[in-house]
Structure formats: C-alpha cells, structure tokens
Amino acid sequence: xxxxxxxxxxxxxxxxxxxxxxxxxxxxxxxxxxxxxxxxxxxxxxxxxxxxxxxxxxxxxxxxxxxxxxxxxxxxxxxxxxxxxxxxxxxxxxxxxxxxxxxxxxxxxxxxxxxxxxxxxxxxxxxxxxxxxxxxxxxxxxxxxxxxxxxxxxxxxxxxxxxxxxxxxxxxxxxxxxxxxxxxxxxxxxxxxxxxxxxxxxxxxxxxxxxxxxxxxxxxxxxxxxxxxxxxxxxxxxxxxxxxxxxxxxxxxxxxxxxxxxxxxxxxxxxxxxxxxxxxxxxxxxxxxxxxxxxxxxxxxxxxxxxxxxxxxxxxxxxxxxxxxxxxxxxxxxxxxxxxxxxxxxxxxxxxxxxxxxxxxxxxxxxxxxxxxxxxxxxxxxxxxxxxxxxxxxxxxxxxxxxxxxxxxxxxxxxxxxxxxxxxxxxxxxxxxxxxxxxxxxxxxxxxxxxxxxxx
Numbered sequence: 001x002x003x004x005x006x007x008x009x010x011x012x013x014x015x016x017x018x019x020x021x022x023x024x025x026x027x028x029x030x031x032x033x034x035x036x037x038x039x040x041x042x043x044x045x046x047x048x049x050x051x052x053x054x055x056x057x058x059x060x061x062x063x064x065x066x067x068x069x070x071x072x073x074x075x076x077x078x079x080x081x082x083x084x085x086x087x088x089x090x091x092x093x094x095x096x097x098x099x100x101x102x103x104x105x106x107x108x109x110x111x112x113x114x115x116x117x118x119x120x121x122x123x124x125x126x127x128x129x130x131x132x133x134x135x136x137x138x139x140x141x142x143x144x145x146x147x148x149x150x151x152x153x154x155x156x157x158x159x160x161x162x163x164x165x166x167x168x169x170x171x172x173x174x175x176x177x178x179x180x181x182x183x184x185x186x187x188x189x190x191x192x193x194x195x196x197x198x199x200x201x202x203x204x205x206x207x208x209x210x211x212x213x214x215x216x217x218x219x220x221x222x223x224x225x226x227x228x229x230x231x232x233x234x235x236x237x238x239x240x241x242x243x244x245x246x247x248x249x250x251x252x253x254x255x256x257x258x259x260x261x262x263x264x265x266x267x268x269x270x271x272x273x274x275x276x277x278x279x280x281x282x283x284x285x286x287x288x289x290x291x292x293x294x295x296x297x298x299x300x301x302x303x304x305x306x307x308x309x310x311x312x313x314x315x316x317x318x319x320x321x322x323x324x325x326x327x328x329x330x331x332x333x334x335x336x337x338x339x340x341x342x343x344x345x346x347x348x349x350x351x352x353x354x355x356x357x358x359x360x361x362x363x364x365x366x367x368x369x370x371x372x373x374x375x376x377x378x379x380x381x382x383x384x385x386x387x388x389x390x391x392x393x394x395x396x397x398x399x400x401x402x403x404x405x406x407x408x409x410x411x412x413x414x415x416x417x418x419x420x421x422x423x424x425x426x427x428x429x430x431x432x433x434x435x436x437x438x439x440x441x442x443x444x445x446x447x448x449x450x451x452x453x454x455x456x
C-alpha cells in the first residue's frame with residue numbers, strides 16, 4: 001500500500017533490538033518524531049499503524065540477532081507494504097556484503113556502526129526530502145492527462161489508468177483491442193493512441209457494422225480496375241490508405257466470417273492483395289480494434305475465429321461505462337455545455353441545481369454519446385441561459401437523487417471505517433488484538449471506533 005500520510009506528521013520508525021543503541025539513535029534524531037520497535041513483528045505493527053516515510057533498521061534482529069535473516073525478511077515485508085518508504089540499513093563495520101545486498105533488495109541507503117550522529121541525521125533528512133518530492137510527483141502525475149489524450153475529459157481513477165496505459169503502449173506496434181459499451185469513447189482513445197505513437201501516417205477508421213458485407217472487402221483491401229462491374233479505376237483500400245499510420249476497425253465483432261481469414265493473413269504477413277490484383281503490397285500500419293460485444297462468446301458460438309482474436313488482443317483495454325466513472329457525467333456535461341454554447345453563440349450558459357442532480361442520477365445507458373447529444377439539444381432548446389431538467393430531457397430528481405448528504409465527508413468516512421472494521425473482525429474471527437494489527441491502529445483506538453460506530 002502506498003503511504004497516504006503526510007510526511008510532516010508521520011513519524012520515523014527506528015528498528016533496533018539493542019535498547020541502549022535504540023535510545024542513542026532516537027537521541028541523534030531528536031528533531032524527528034519517532035516510534036521504535038525491537039523485533040520484526042513489532043516493526044510491522046508500527047509500520048502499519050504509523051505509515052512512516054523513513055525507517056532505520058538493524059539487520060540483526062531477534063530471535064537470532066547474530067543472523068541477518070530476520071532483517072532481510074523485515075526489509076522485504078516493509079517494501080511490500082509500501083514500496084515508496086525509504087529504509088536505511090545499519091550494519092556492522094565489516095559487513096559491506098550484506099549492506100550491498102540490502103541496497104539491491106530496495107533499501108535507500110546503509111550506514112556502518114558505529115555511526116556519526118550528524119551523518120545519520122543528514123541521511124534521514126535527505127531520505128525524508130526525497131520521499132516528499134516523489135510523493136508530490138506522484139500526486140501531480142495522477143492529475144495529468146497525457147497530451148495525446150487531450151480530447152479525453154475525466155477525473156475518474158479507472159479512466160486515468162486507461163489513459164496512462166495508452167500512453168505507455170503508444171510507442172509499440174502491438175495490436176490493441178478496446179472493449180466497452182457503445183458510446184464510451186473508444187474512437188477518442190484510438191485517436192489518442194495514434195497521436196501518442198508519433199506515427200507519420202494517417203488515422204483511418206472504418207465501422208465494420210456500417211458497411212454491407214459485399215462492399216466491406218473492397219473498402220478494406222481496395223480493388224484493381226476492372227475487378228468487378230463498376231470498378232472504373234484502381235482504388236486503394238482503408239488498410240493501404242492507413243499505411244504508416246493507424247487503422248481502427250470499429251465493431252470488429254461484426255466482421256463477416258469470410259473476411260476474418262483474410263484479415264488474419266494480413267496481420268500475420270503485413271501484406272495485402274487488392275481485389276482483382278496479383279501483386280502483394282506491403283503495409284506498415286498499427287491496428288486498433290474496438291467492440292461492445294463479447295468476442296469470447298462469439299468464438300464459442302463459431303461466429304469469430306479464435307486465432308484472429310488472439311492476433312487482435314495482444315493488448316486488451318477495458319473502458320468503463322459512464323455510469324461507473326465517479327463524477328465524470330457532470331464534468332463532461334459542463335464541458336459539452338461550454339463547447340456547444342460557444343458554437344451556437346448562446347453566451348455563458350449554466351445548469352440549474354436540479355439539472356446537475358438529474359445528470360448525476362441518470363444511468364446514461366448510451367454513455368458519453370447519449371450525454372453529448374442531450375447537452376447539444378439542451379443548448380439549442382433552452383429559453384434562457386440556465387439549462388434545466390426539461391431542456392436535457394431528464395425527469396426532475398426526487399428528494400433522494402444526488403442529495404448533498406451523499407457527499408458528506410463524515411458520513412462517507414464512517415461508512416468506510418465501519419466496512420473496514422467489520423471486514424477485519426471477520427478475517428480475524430473476532431480477535432480484537434489481531435484486528436487492530438490488520439487495521440494499523442492501537443487496541444484502545446479500535447475499541448473507541450467500535451463504540452462510536454455501534455459495532456458489537
């Protein structure tokens with residue numbers, strides 16, 4: 001788990017079984033608030049409870065202080081709990097091999113005993129500052145939508161994760177399969193993938209469900225002059241047109257079975273033959289596919305080739321529906337209203353409070369596309385500068401729809417605390433001591449929480 005405590009109020013953890021040395025270390029670092037532990041189990045409990053950004057630890061711990069096995073086990077557990085924590089290992093004077101092994105295992109630094117108090121304080125201070133800088137960097141990165149996906153408007157954690165995945169894979173040539181309900185923004189993401197890839201060619205999209213089967217082959221692969229009646233001139237297909245760029249095959253689940261073998265051959269050989277042609281044409285193109293259908297069900301029913309699926313699904317990205325994107329419906333609605341009000345020259349328009357609550361409460365089965373159309377219509381139909389429920393075409397919210405109390409931090413926190421405590425008690429079979437360790441709080445604190453939340 002990544003630490004969420006601010007380093008300004010989280011303590012330093014000192015792990016040392018020699019109590020005299022433990023006091024000396026604590027004295028050397030008296031400008032830091034600190035907590036102590038003398039064995040591995042206590043150290044884990046303290047780490048869970050306080051989430052310290054920095055840890056100093058001895059490798060020789062009970063029950064066998066002459067061995068380093070407990071120390072390395074503790075180091076591994078601490079970094080498993082929080083890989084961002086900075087662990088400073090204290091070793092014997094002639095123990096450089098284990099010190100280097102600790103660094104390789106993820107420790108931040110090491111100091112040989114006996115150490116200079118000033119050097120230890122400086123090392124801890126530098127580790128603390130690095131932790132703070134990295135935490136701030138992660139916070140800023142989490143808020144940043146990749147430039148290539150500037151067309152994507154979201155604050156939802158899952159959609160931000162999708163954005164970062166697309167940015168990460170953009171430089172490769174792997175075939176990508178985008179899965180999601182209709183209207184979730186698959187083409188926006190495919191376009192963003194193309195922009196981030198820096199491919200010099202065009203982004204070309206074709207909807208496999210919108211073109212009749214007898215025309216789809218010529219649309220995809222092109223045709224030579226005289227190949228069939230009406231073929232007056234040689235015409236490149238969409239695959240060839242996208243050479244050097246990205247080809248998006250939307251609704252790939254509707255690709256006729258007769259064309260699936262031909263598409264598979266192209267993906268394997270990266271060469272095409274136009275209809276009526278005898279020459280193989282090499283094509284360098286990134287293929288992105290999208291569908292709202294369950295292709296694995298289609299495979300079981302014999303409607304989609306399994307070998308083609310695995311060619312298309314080198315990287316699979318699931319796009320969440322709008323109803324599950326926390327806060328995105330209203331965020332998008334405001335953005336769409338600004339855009340369409342500007343296009344329609346309606347000046348500054350805004351939503352009524354009821355309209356915002358109605359937008360939050362509506363499930364949006366048509367996803368972003370449905371929302372976009374609703375806001376566009378509202379921009380045209382609204383009498384004044386305020387857009388209400390009737391303009392959007394939504395029923396007025398009931399008393400419980402989108403109530404402000406749903407956003408009450410105290411209620412949300414209590415609900416989360418109750419769920420966590422009940423789960424911890426269930427996991428530990430009602431053992432209060434073990435439950436407090438799992439939750440990272442003291443036993444008295446757990447009793448207080450249980451009393452306040454009426455948990456028996």
